[in-house]
Amino acid sequence: MASVHNLIVKRGEAEILKNFSAEFPEHQVTAVSGRSGCGKTTTLRLIAGFLEPNSGKVLLKGEDITGVPPYKRPVNTVFQKYALFPHLNVFENVAFGLRLKKMDEETIRRKVRDMLEVVGLKGFERRSIGQMSGGQQQRVAIARSLVNEPEILLLDEPLGALDLKLRKEMQLELKRLQREMNITFIYVTHDQEEALTMSDTVVVMNGGKVGKRTMKVNGRYIRGFITPDFDMIARKLGGTSGGTADKPTKPTTQAAGTYTVKSGDTLSRIAAKYGTTVAKLVEINGIKNPNLIHVGQVITINK
Numbered sequence: 001m002a003s004v005h006n007l008i009v010k011r012g013e014a015e016i017l018k019n020f021s022a023e024f025p026e027h028q029v030t031a032v033s034g035r036s037g038c039g040k041t042t043t044l045r046l047i048a049g050f051l052e053p054n055s056g057k058v059l060l061k062g063e064d065i066t067g068v069p070p071y072k073r074p075v076n077t078v079f080q081k082y083a084l085f086p087h088l089n090v091f092e093n094v095a096f097g098l099r100l101k102k103m104d105e106e107t108i109r110r111k112v113r114d115m116l117e118v119v120g121l122k123g124f125e126r127r128s129i130g131q132m133s134g135g136q137q138q139r140v141a142i143a144r145s146l147v148n149e150p151e152i153l154l155l156d157e158p159l160g161a162l163d164l165k166l167r168k169e170m171q172l173e174l175k176r177l178q179r180e181m182n183i184t185f186i187y188v189t190h191d192q193e194e195a196l197t198m199s200d201t202v203v204v205m206n207g208g209k210v211g212k213r214t215m216k217v218n219g220r221y222i223r224g225f226i227t228p229d230f231d232m233i234a235r236k237l238g239g240t241s242g243g244t245a246d247k248p249t250k251p252t253t254q255a256a257g258t259y260t261v262k263s264g265d266t267l268s269r270i271a272a273k274y275g276t277t278v279a280k281l282v283e284i285n286g287i288k289n290p291n292l293i294h295v296g297q298v299i300t301i302n303k
Contacts, residue, residue, distance in 0.1 A: 001026045002047060002152055002184065007056035009042055009208075016042050017053070018208040024152075024201075029178055029185040031195035034205035040188045043205075044154045047186065049073050060151070076145035077154040082137050084129050090116070090140055091125040097148045115147040118177065135166045142177065152184045159194070171197050175279040193268045197278040261297040274301050 002024040009017040017039045024030045032040045045051040046058055049070035058066045065073055076097075084093050094112045103111075116122055119139040129137060138158060145153055155174070159167045175198060178185050189195050195202050259270055267278045267287070281287065284300050293299070 001061065002186070003059045004043065004046065005057045005059065007043075007046060007053045007058075009039070009046070009051070010054050016208055017046075017056075020056070020205075020208060022203050024184060024186050026184050027182050028200040029175065029187055029198055031187045031189055031199035031202045032205060033189055033192060033195040033202055036190060038205040039208045040190075040205055041156055044077065044156050044186065044188055047152070048075050048077050048154055074151040075154060076148055076150040076152075077156065078138075078141050078145050078158045080157045080160045082141040084137060084140055084144075086129050088129070089125070090121065090127050090129070090132070093129065093140055094144045094147055096144060101148075111147050112143075115143045118146070118180070119143045120173075134162055135170060138162065138170060139173075142174070146177070146181060146183075150183065152186060153178075155185060155187045157188055157190070159189075167194075172279055172282060174198065175277075196268055196272060199277075257301055259299045259301055261293050261295055261299060265293070265295075267293060267299075270299060270301075276301065 003022065005021050007017045007020040008015065020039065020043070022032075022043075032043060034040055042051065046053055049065070049068060049072075053066070056066075057064050060074070085096065088096070091112055094115060095108050098108045098111060113122070113125070116124065119142055121136065121139055121143065124132070124136070129140070132140065141158070158174075159170050162170060171194060174185070174187075185198075187195075187198055189198070259274070261270070267281055271278045271281055281299060281301070284302070287293070
């Protein structure tokens with residue numbers, strides 16, 4: 001498990017992180033959410049090793065890695081702007097990290113082809129980056145990060161540059177990849193609905209601080225926050241504020257295990273109401289497009 005303890009980061013007189021502590025459970029998706037400027041990306045940079053704190057520690061499986069350089073950490077990052085190499089084709093972009101590790105060519109070819117198949121880009125090996133769509137470029141960036149088999153994948157608003165439809169599709173795709181590869185995702189987003197869709201746990205930040213407890217999303221409850229300022233976010237995500245855990249209230253008029261879609265419902269709202277995730281509802285019900293549910297449709301909540 002990764003964790004950060006009592007981190008303080010200053011830029012001049014401004015304090016970006018203020019004694020910030022959080023835990024990121026192993027083999028789960030933890031979303032880090034909050035307003036712009038609250039310290040989300042700074043937290044990722046600290047975990048990746050791109051930034052050193054003024055004080056505090058970054059731990060991985062109990063070991064202090066605060067002073068360890070980025071290339072020696074079992075951590076990779078997917079950026080919002082992809083950071084692909086335009087002069088290299090898809091294969092060489094994905095192979096870049098493996099070549100830095102001086103792996104033999106046969107191993108590189110096998111690993112790259114296997115990973116491109118996992119992300120749905122089999123046959124695109126020789127395609128230039130300029131010929132790829134935004135969603136395809138994002139898949140290349142994800143493949144390049146995952147092919148190195150990191151213990152932790154950091155994702156800094158990776159879907160922010162995509163249109164709404166493609167963003168929804170990629171949310172489900174990322175969740176599938178995380179389940180299949182069973183690695184830890186730390187996912188930064190300012191989008192509350194995306195945080196709920198993607199994650200098992202959400203850490204809400206505000207002004208360089210974090211709630212006393214994280215909010216469970218894939219369990220039965222969502223925990224409260226450190227400041228009353230986040231009451232609105234708590235309600236939107238289906239929880240309550242005040243630092244205590246509460247179970248979402250299920251409607252008493254609906255047969256157990258199912259829900260009939262009403263006007264104004266979305267899968268995200270249904271998922272929040274029942275303490276589950278959009279990805280799970282999609283999987284259980286065989287929904288091809290999460291945006292196209294209709295009034296009167298019966299949704300199975302669990303099996």
